[in-house]
Every structure is written in structure tokens, then in C-alpha cells.
Amino acid sequence: MAERITLLVGGRSTEHDASLHGYRHVLSRLLAEPDRIEVGAVCYVDRAGAFHLFERAPWPEREEVLLGGQTLGPGAALERLRAADSFVFSLLHGNEGEDGGWQGLAEVCGITGNFGPVLASALAMDKHLQAVLAAALLPGLRVPRSLLVRPGSFDAGQVLRRLGPGPLVVKPNRMGASLLTTCLPEPSPSALAAAVREVFPYDDQALVQEFIDGREFSCGVYKEHGKFVDLPVAEIVSSGFFGHAEKHTKGRAKILLSPENAATRKMRAFSQSLFEATEMATFARFDYIVEGDGIWFLEANTLPGLMSGSIFPMMLAETGRSIADLVLSAVSECGSRPARDKVLAYDISH
Structure with missing residues (x-):
């Protein structure tokens, strides 16, 4: 049926x-x-x-x-x-x-x-807290040096002094799709302030991060019948910074399914650990930068894109699975998740 x-x-x-x-x-x-x-x-x-x-x-x-x-x-x-x-x-x-x-x-x-659970989604939407949690749980995983800035307390010069020289990335802390994400190769106070101002109408928290010049990867996590399915890790190859336009314009970036190696196995292990620790449901996607022998955590997504050109459906297809398989796995996991008893009456005597 x-x-x-x-x-x-x-x-x-x-x-x-x-x-x-x-x-x-x-x-x-x-x-x-x-x-x-x-x-x-x-x-x-x-x-x-x-x-x-x-x-x-x-x-x-x-x-x-x-x-x-x-x-x-x-x-x-x-x-x-x-x-x-x-x-x-x-x-x-x-x-x-x-x-x-x-x-x-x-x-x-x-x-x-x-x-899925409230906490898993709320954490995954907050890039700053994601990184704090990832660094605390997984000592071998690196995170970019970052500062969280808010309207009214933002001083571009102070941010530049604290993060030091080098390219920076400015992004909304609690938005997806790389919207309003800007790479500043040679950041100045005025350029940084302009990039942050673009964020504030949509998110009252902007994240300023050091730019990690490495190879970008995306790792899917998928549970079927209570067990992880090892999806292929995808490498994202673009001619420059992989921002919103590169993500959503055909031909601006190539998605390559990577062969198994030490780095892909580490990314998969990191992703599955974070998935379990935050009690995510059925499927998610985690993004990383690999630079030298270091793996840098970027962010998690509890609802990866499912468009025809999105990475997650490509990963599923490589293992012979369809969108219908994904939906049925979500149905199965939801049905097997234990319900909490929320009624516990007690007396108060004062």
C-alpha cells in the first residue's frame, strides 16, 4: 500500500x-x-x-x-x-x-x-553556535576564526584588528543558501562595514570569518532503518569564491563525487558524530573546507536542497536510492522515535 x-x-x-x-x-x-x-x-x-x-x-x-x-x-x-x-x-x-x-x-x-527536534534545527541554523559545538565535541575538527557582530556594537576597525590580516568572509549567522555572503580579499573598514550592513535587514547577527583557501566539500548523512548509509562525499569546484550565485547558477560550479580517501572518511565520521550528538532526523548535509592536512567545519543543514541540481539527490542516486526512498525513510524514523511522557503532576505545599 x-x-x-x-x-x-x-x-x-x-x-x-x-x-x-x-x-x-x-x-x-x-x-x-x-x-x-x-x-x-x-x-x-x-x-x-x-x-x-x-x-x-x-x-x-x-x-x-x-x-x-x-x-x-x-x-x-x-x-x-x-x-x-x-x-x-x-x-x-x-x-x-x-x-x-x-x-x-x-x-x-x-x-x-x-x-525533527527543535534543538537540532535551531542549532543547525546558527552558524556561530554550530561551530562552538563542533569544536567542543570533535577536537580534531578545525573551525575558522570568527567574530559575531550585531547592530549598534559593530566596529569594523576593531574586527579587523582582532581577526588579523588576510581575506575575510561576511555572512548572515542565521540564514542559508549563501544569501548575502561576501568574500573580501583585501578587507578595509569601509568594505567590511558595507558587507555587514547588507546583512542586518535580514539577520541581526552577522558572522565575520577568516577565509580558508582550500577545497570545499559537502558530506551527506542519511539514516535508513536506523543505520547510517555511507553516501559519497562531494567536492565543489568553482573558479572563485563559492557564494550564492555560484550555488544557484548552472555552470558556475562543478560537483564531483570524490573517491574514498582519508579526508572523506574523516568528514563522514565528523558528520555522523554531529548528526547523532544533536539528534538530527533522517538526513542532513555538512560542509567543510580541506586545506593541507586540516579539515575545517563550515556549517550543517538539517534540510539540504532537494532541487534537481542539488548535491544531496546526486549523493542518493549514486547509492541507487531515490527521493521516494528518502521520504519513506523519514516516515519510518518518525514512527520509531519514542514519544516522551509529558504529564507528571506533583504537589506544591508552599
Whole structure:
């Protein structure tokens, strides 16, 4: 019997477009395996946060069509997701998608889906805290020297003095898709201040990091039947800095699946350790820089991109697995996760 799925897509997020593109690819792949997956509904969260529900095919793909359907308020939409006889597969990226917000809603409202724990998502969305945790848990893993800056307390000259000479990278601390990420080969106070100012309308924390001039790798983690599947590690080859445009423009970067070696085995071990330590759910992706004999941690993603050109589907395909396999693994893991008893009454006498 086919597993019934509701796809949750869009979101009030700076990564709304990534969600839409991933949804189109995931939808096409699931519809290609009707004996295993039945798409029962699509719930679209538009850019303003309104909900649009579709409960029968043909399933909408374009944004202007997704804006149709049955419009619901937040309470009614959450109740429909909770009461639906289906597993909710969330494709909500970034803010209000994989930052702990929807994970908390799912927990409180009893929505069954691939949301995973609140803490895992909240940590993975915070690059600064990720790095602190990774360095503490894994002594052999390096992290770039970094400073977290906020509006009102930012002094570009002081940041440059503290981080020392050399190229810097400026990025939002709690956003994905390499949005608003800038590499400064020869940073000056004015250039650094301008890069940080670009971040603040979208994130009140900017991360300024030393630039590590090495080879960039991405390591997927995937659990199937409670056990890790060793996915191939991918190397990202670009002619310059691998930023937002390079990630999302065809031909700007090459993705090469790396042969097994000491570095790929270390990255996989680091990734699986961090996945377990933070109790991530089913799948994730971890990014690294390899420079000399050192491995530098960049970030984790609890919902890797699932677009047709994304790295994670390539890794899955190399092991003979499909998007349907991924979804069914998420269903299986969610069903096997023990529920916590939350009722414990006690007397208070004072």
C-alpha cells in the first residue's frame, strides 16, 4: 500500500524560492513512483505567511497557481495538517522552516512529519553556535576564526584588528543558501562595514570569518532503518569564491563525487558524530573546507536542497536510492522515535 504524503512548501522565508524549486523536483519524483507514494495534499505557505491547501490532483507547480486553492488561517491550517491521514514532508527552508519554529509547532500541535527536534534545527541554523559545538565535541575538527557582530556594537576597525590580516568572509549567522555572503580579499573598514550592513535587514547577527583557501566539500548523512548509509562525499569546484550565485547558477560550479580517501572518511565520521550528538532526523548535509592536512567545519543543514541540481539527490542516486526512498525513510524514523511522557503532576505545599 502506498504511503500517503502531504507536501508542505513555500514559507515566510528568504529561502522561499529554494523551497519552490525543491518542491517541483520532489513532486515529480514522487509521482513517478505511485505504487510507493501517494501525494494526498499540498499545503503552500505564501511569502506573507498565508496558507493555501490543495487536496486533489493536478498538483500546482507555479507560484501563481499555488496562491489559489483553499485559503486557511494558521489555526485551521495546523489543524488540517494534524488531522490529515498522511505524513507531512516539509520542504520549508531557512527562517520559519528549519530554524526550530515549525519543529516546535509540529511538536505542540501533534503534526506527524519530517520536522525533527527543535534543538537540532535551531542549532543547525546558527552558524556561530554550530561551530562552538563542533569544536567542543570533535577536537580534531578545525573551525575558522570568527567574530559575531550585531547592530549598534559593530566596529569594523576593531574586527579587523582582532581577526588579523588576510581575506575575510561576511555572512548572515542565521540564514542559508549563501544569501548575502561576501568574500573580501583585501578587507578595509569601509568594505567590511558595507558587507555587514547588507546583512542586518535580514539577520541581526552577522558572522565575520577568516577565509580558508582550500577545497570545499559537502558530506551527506542519511539514516535508513536506523543505520547510517555511507553516501559519497562531494567536492565543489568553482573558479572563485563559492557564494550564492555560484550555488544557484548552472555552470558556475562543478560537483564531483570524490573517491574514498582519508579526508572523506574523516568528514563522514565528523558528520555522523554531529548528526547523532544533536539528534538530527533522517538526513542532513555538512560542509567543510580541506586545506593541507586540516579539515575545517563550515556549517550543517538539517534540510539540504532537494532541487534537481542539488548535491544531496546526486549523493542518493549514486547509492541507487531515490527521493521516494528518502521520504519513506523519514516516515519510518518518525514512527520509531519514542514519544516522551509529558504529564507528571506533583504537589506544591508552599
